[in-house]
Amino acid sequence: MTSYLDASLPTRSEHLWRYTPWSRVHPTKVDELPTIGEVVVESEDAELKIISKKPVEHGNDIARIFLDEVIQNTHVLALEHETSHVHIRAGGHAVAAHIHIESTQTSSVIFHLTGEAEWVGLWLTGNILPNSQLSVGLINELSSDSVLVRTDNWNVERDGDFELSTLSLGGQRIKSDIRTTLSGSNSNHRQFIAVHGHGTRHDDHHIEIHHKQPHSNSKLTLNAACDDRSHSVGTGALTIDDDAQHTDAGQIFRNLLLSPSARAEAIPELEVMANEVAAAHGAASAPIDPTQMHYLMSRGLSQEEATAMLVEGFLVDSFVEVRSTSVREAMQTRLTVHLECQLLG
Amino acid sequence: MTQDAQEAVGDYRYGFHDPESATIRFDKGLSEKVVRDISELKNEPQWMTDIRVKAYKHFVEREMPTWGNCDSLEGINFENVTYFLRSSNKTEKNWDDVPEDIKRTFDRLGIPEAEQKWLGGVTAQYESEAVYHSIREDLEEQGVIFLDMDSGLKEYPELVKKYFGTVVPHSDNKFSALNTAVWSGGSFIYVPKGIHVEMPVQAYFRINAKNMGQFERTLIIADEGSSIHYVEGCTAPTYSTDSLHSAVVELIAMEGAKIRYSTVQNWSANVYNLVTKRGVAHKNATVEWVDGNIGSKLTMKYPSVLLMGEGAHAEIISVAYAGTGQHQDAGAKVHHLAPNTTSNILSKSISKGGGRSSYRGMLQVTPKANGCRSKVVCDALMLDEDSRSDTYPTMEIGNSTADLEHEASVSKISGDQLFYLMSRGHSEEEAMGLIVNGFFEPFTRELPMEYAVELNRLLELEMEGSIG
Numbered sequence: 001m002t003s004y005l006d007a008s009l010p011t012r013s014e015h016l017w018r019y020t021p022w023s024r025v026h027p028t029k030v031d032e033l034p035t036i037g038e039v040v041v042e043s044e045d046a047e048l049k050i051i052s053k054k055p056v057e058h059g060n061d062i063a064r065i066f067l068d069e070v071i072q073n074t075h076v077l078a079l080e081h082e083t084s085h086v087h088i089r090a091g092g093h094a095v096a097a098h099i100h101i102e103s104t105q106t107s108s109v110i111f112h113l114t115g116e117a118e119w120v121g122l123w124l125t126g127n128i129l130p131n132s133q134l135s136v137g138l139i140n141e142l143s144s145d146s147v148l149v150r151t152d153n154w155n156v157e158r159d160g161d162f163e164l165s166t167l168s169l170g171g172q173r174i175k176s177d178i179r180t181t182l183s184g185s186n187s188n189h190r191q192f193i194a195v196h197g198h199g200t201r202h203d204d205h206h207i208e209i210h211h212k213q214p215h216s217n218s219k220l221t222l223n224a225a226c227d228d229r230s231h232s233v234g235t236g237a238l239t240i241d242d243d244a245q246h247t248d249a250g251q252i253f254r255n256l257l258l259s260p261s262a263r264a265e266a267i268p269e270l271e272v273m274a275n276e277v278a279a280a281h282g283a284a285s286a287p288i289d290p291t292q293m294h295y296l297m298s299r300g301l302s303q304e305e306a307t308a309m310l311v312e313g314f315l316v317d318s319f320v321e322v323r324s325t326s327v328r329e330a331m332q333t334r335l336t337v338h339l340e341c342q343l344l345g
Numbered sequence: 346m347t348q349d350a351q352e353a354v355g356d357y358r359y360g361f362h363d364p365e366s367a368t369i370r371f372d373k374g375l376s377e378k379v380v381r382d383i384s385e386l387k388n389e390p391q392w393m394t395d396i397r398v399k400a401y402k403h404f405v406e407r408e409m410p411t412w413g414n415c416d417s418l419e420g421i422n423f424e425n426v427t428y429f430l431r432s433s434n435k436t437e438k439n440w441d442d443v444p445e446d447i448k449r450t451f452d453r454l455g456i457p458e459a460e461q462k463w464l465g466g467v468t469a470q471y472e473s474e475a476v477y478h479s480i481r482e483d484l485e486e487q488g489v490i491f492l493d494m495d496s497g498l499k500e501y502p503e504l505v506k507k508y509f510g511t512v513v514p515h516s517d518n519k520f521s522a523l524n525t526a527v528w529s530g531g532s533f534i535y536v537p538k539g540i541h542v543e544m545p546v547q548a549y550f551r552i553n554a555k556n557m558g559q560f561e562r563t564l565i566i567a568d569e570g571s572s573i574h575y576v577e578g579c580t581a582p583t584y585s586t587d588s589l590h591s592a593v594v595e596l597i598a599m600e601g602a603k604i605r606y607s608t609v610q611n612w613s614a615n616v617y618n619l620v621t622k623r624g625v626a627h628k629n630a631t632v633e634w635v636d637g638n639i640g641s642k643l644t645m646k647y648p649s650v651l652l653m654g655e656g657a658h659a660e661i662i663s664v665a666y667a668g669t670g671q672h673q674d675a676g677a678k679v680h681h682l683a684p685n686t687t688s689n690i691l692s693k694s695i696s697k698g699g700g701r702s703s704y705r706g707m708l709q710v711t712p713k714a715n716g717c718r719s720k721v722v723c724d725a726l727m728l729d730e731d732s733r734s735d736t737y738p739t740m741e742i743g744n745s746t747a748d749l750e751h752e753a754s755v756s757k758i759s760g761d762q763l764f765y766l767m768s769r770g771h772s773e774e775e776a777m778g779l780i781v782n783g784f785f786e787p788f789t790r791e792l793p794m795e796y797a798v799e800l801n802r803l804l805e806l807e808m809e810g811s812i813g
Contacts, residue, residue, distance in 0.1 A: 257744070259745055260712070261745075263743045265740060265742065266740045266742075266751070267738065268751070269737045270735060270736040271735045272734045273732075274727075275727035275757045276730070279754065280752070281736065281751075281752070281753050283749075283752075284749065284751070285748070285749045287745050287747075287748070
């Protein structure tokens with residue numbers, strides 16, 4: 001496989017790196033391969049085994065090539081309970097981890113990412129084996145100065161059901177590249193993302209969903225509320241192969257802009273090579289509806305309280321369709337606590 | 346036509362060609378000398394020669410575009426293209442004076458008949474230059490200028506100099522640089538303040554020669570409070586080797602003006618159609634692109650509008666039909682640069698027989714553009730399992746007061762609709778044709794009636810053999 005120092009660096013004409021250049025999320029200088037420490041990964045209710053890093057296909061993506069070289073070990077997560085909680089603590093200058101899950105039953109796992117590290121690399125991979133169901137939630141509450149590079153590779157096999165929820169609240173600059181392949185027939189995938197942009201946060205989510213086999217379904221919802229001078233980027237690449245007949249796939253990107261200096265980009269792409277499919281996407285961007293503001297303020301709420309309530313409603317709505325109760329509640333609870341601190345002091 | 350060519354292009358109604366009868370034909374290939382020779386031949390002012398040479402140098406240095414289906418552009422051999430071919434020594438104002446063989450071509454395309462019935466003016470371009478041009482007297486009396494671009498440069502050099510390249514500079518992309526270097530023909534229109542041109546004016550572009558490059562340049566200026574509807578149609582004969590059409594169209598709608606630019610592109614399936622079309626809408630002005638792409642091997646065309654003045658509006662309706670061996674990479678770009686600007690984009694595409702249609706769009710709202718509204722709708726129909734449909738929209742929102750929506754869907758023809766029509770006595774093929782015509786109806790209803798009828802007939806022809 002190509003080594004990082006031999007790999008050609010992406011330019012801004014490449015769609016994936018257009019809004020968040022690789023040089024801005026690399027821990028040092030782009031032509032360097034620095035020493036990266038390990039993130040602390042702990043769980044009270046799941047078994048974590050550390051092995052030499054499993055080989056993962058990097059698909060010529062520069063972030064994956066980089067993480068592949070700087071990460072030495074893989075944390076293999078064995079899910080023994082219905083719901084597992086995993087704490088990912090990122091301390092020090094630059095740290096990274098690779099976490100892998102093999103899902104064989106019905107289970108949920110909630111990752112809680114915290115810490116003050118300047119740079120964090122996180123690579124999540126997993127196989128959802130035939131007939132199994134997995135719901136993953138990731139809550140990002142890194143410190144406000146951190147840079148996060150996240151790459152995900154998920155594979156859903158025949159009759160597998162995979163749910164992925166992301167609550168992105170922390171960090172200064174975030175680049176997430178989440179790729180899911182529906183490689184088995186009758187496989188299902190639902191993905192929910194809520195982003196709260198505040199301060200000068202830059203949060204870039206790139207989501208690829210690839211339907212390879214017939215009767216596979218996917219749904220993606222990304223809601224981003226951007227305040228202050230924050231910037232949200234949502235790019236989706238939905239591909240339906242010619243073998244993936246009878247696929248039903250949809251993507252929706254919503255942006256709520258709360259301040260004149262906030263920015264948002266939405267690029268939901270669709271590539272369809274099968275004809276017996278239902279594929280759709282939508283994107284919308286709007287300010288807070290003045291009618292809703294008026295309604296709440298006429299009932300005695302201050303402007304801040306009314307705004308907080310509307311933002312909370314908008315973001316909580318991202319997770320209403322999460323089927324795993326434990327993941328849904330964890331997401332919604334953390335979101336509510338965060339918004340109370342952020343918007344109402 | 347050779348058997349290979351027939352297989353490559355299928356049944357194409359306008360695939361006939363006449364014997365080439367050039368009065369001047371340049372050798373294939375492009376060099377600074379070719380660029381200077383074109384300019385000298387046209388007896389152009391020095392400033393235009395300088396722009397051409399500058400653009401040529403930019404073309405040589407510039408990379409291929411990265412926006413669009415760029416891999417397909419590798420098939421273009423710029424050295425195998427004829428960059429200038431003059432088939433008639435002058436532009437005639439009387440149809441009877443047009444050389445017989447060229448006249449026969451346009452007669453077969455129905456141009457003179459259409460002019461008599463419902464057009465305010467006509468330009469017919471054959472290869473590199475206009476061979477026929479006319480405008481209704483009443484429009485001329487009102488001060489409306491409608492000329493082919495070469496005549497426009499000769500008769501109104503100051504006006505052309507003021508606006509040429511201001512909307513699409515030569516440095517915009519590789520193909521705008523190519524066009525600026527070797528442009529020939531196209532239309533030049535100026536509508537004075539407050540004048541409404543009620544009947545559409547039309548340009549018809551025909552490539553006849555093999556390996557021909559057509560590089561027309563169109564510039565339309567609608568002064569304050571005026572309006573005009575410009576219609577263009579394009580066809581080419583069927584050859585087994587490729588031709589190149591790389592036009593640049595610049596529209597300038599001054600305060601309160603309205604320009605509608607309608608295109609029915611029906612090039613044969615051996616033509617690379619790489620066009621840069623852009624309009625500027627000043628305060629309360631409207632620019633509308635009504636764009637139909639039926640033919641060509643590869644079309645890369647994204648009509649765009651810069652909404653520069655408060656209250657300006659953009660309307661883009663685009664339809665594409667991608668048959669066997671075709672890729673219609675079409676779309677729209679709207680840049681909201683001023684407050685309270687609005688835009689609507691409607692894109693519809695059909696893919697059949699292994700064809701590929703793509704919508705590629707850009708919607709941008711800059712930080713100063715308060716209170717903008719925009720809606721983008723993309724619908725795609727897939728008629729068989731070999732075809733492909735893509736949607737690549739981009740929304741860049743830099744203002745919190747913007748209200749934008751985008752929606753897209755890809756599906757096949759609904760079984761319920763087919764059943765409904767067939768239960769009323771239509772064959773499956775007829776039912777499919779009706780549904781396709783209905784699918785394109787938001788586009789056809791915006792065209793002059795004769796064009797709409799023609800488009801429906803074209804679609805029926807393309808749909809033949811869709812079943813089984």
